[in-house]
Amino acid sequence: MTRARLHIVNxxxxxxxxxxxxxxxVLLPTDWDAAERLPLVLHLHGAMSSSASLELAAPHYEELYQRGEFPRSIVACASTPTVGGFYLNRPTGDSWESLIGEEFPEHLAATFGRAEATALIGASMGGYGALKAAFADPQRYAAVAAISPAVFPGSIPTRFRPRTSHRSWVTSTGPCPTEPVRRRCISPTPSTDAPVPTPTTSGRLRCRCS
Incomplete structure (x- = not known):
């Protein structure tokens, strides 16, 4: 059976x-009807890009769709900035995570109908945004794909508090060093570099947030 082609609405x-x-x-089938409820795929673009990222990805979605390997869906991509954005809620500025995770899907629901399921996909900065949104509200998403996500634990400012609490663990191969190891603690609360090595019975060094 020949499927309708996909087209982009800006x-x-x-x-x-x-x-x-x-x-x-938004990428959707040309024969989509307003009464039809489709899954929503939030396509999060990478750094220094925009919603035009969906134009580049459209041929891949089209190929999978025509082969029957991608369901009838609404794929949507919103333009977000890299500097001042990065899918973060800024304490004294814009809330880009809230935009992607909450307000943009609500706008799409009002425009194209409420989705029967929602998935996230993103690469690089978009992969980071997909993971951040998914960890913050896991019940909202049926699937998440983070492609080469831009995750830089050592450079994430502690002032950007996560919506869910977690603590990071850092392990080091090799024998436990004689000198204290200094590294930055990535946790929900601000911290400073501190010597916190904890040797384990296996000879690996496990550093944890104090």
């Missing part, structure tokens, strides 16, 4: 979580 919306109008693109 639009704008004015959210409350950020202080600018957001450009977005």
């Amino acid at each position: 639009d704008l919306f004015t959210p409350t979580s950020v202080t600018e109008t957001v450009d977005y693109r």
Whole structure:
């Protein structure tokens, strides 16, 4: 059976979580009807990019769709900044994580109907955003794909508090060093570099947040 082709719709919306109008693109079947409820795939673009990322990815979605390996879906991508964005809620600025995780899907529901299921996919900065949104609200998403996510634990400012609490663990191969190891603790609470080596019976060094 021949399937309808996919096409891209480009639009704008004015959210409350950020202080600018957001450009977005939606990829959907040409024969989609407003009464049809489809799964939603949130496509999160990488750094120094925009919703135009969906234009580049569209041929891949199309190929999988025509082969029957990708379901009839609405794929949506919103433009977000790299500097001042990075899918983070800024304490004194815009809330880009809230935009992607909450407000943008609500806007899409009002425009295209409420999705029967929601998935996240992102690469690089978008992969980081996909993981961050999924860990914050895991019940919201049926599937998550993070492709080469831009996760830099040592450089994440502690002022960006996660919506879910966690503590990081750092392990080091080799014998326990004689000198204290100094490294930055990545945790929900601000911290400073501190010598906190803990040798284990296996000879590996496990550092943990104090």
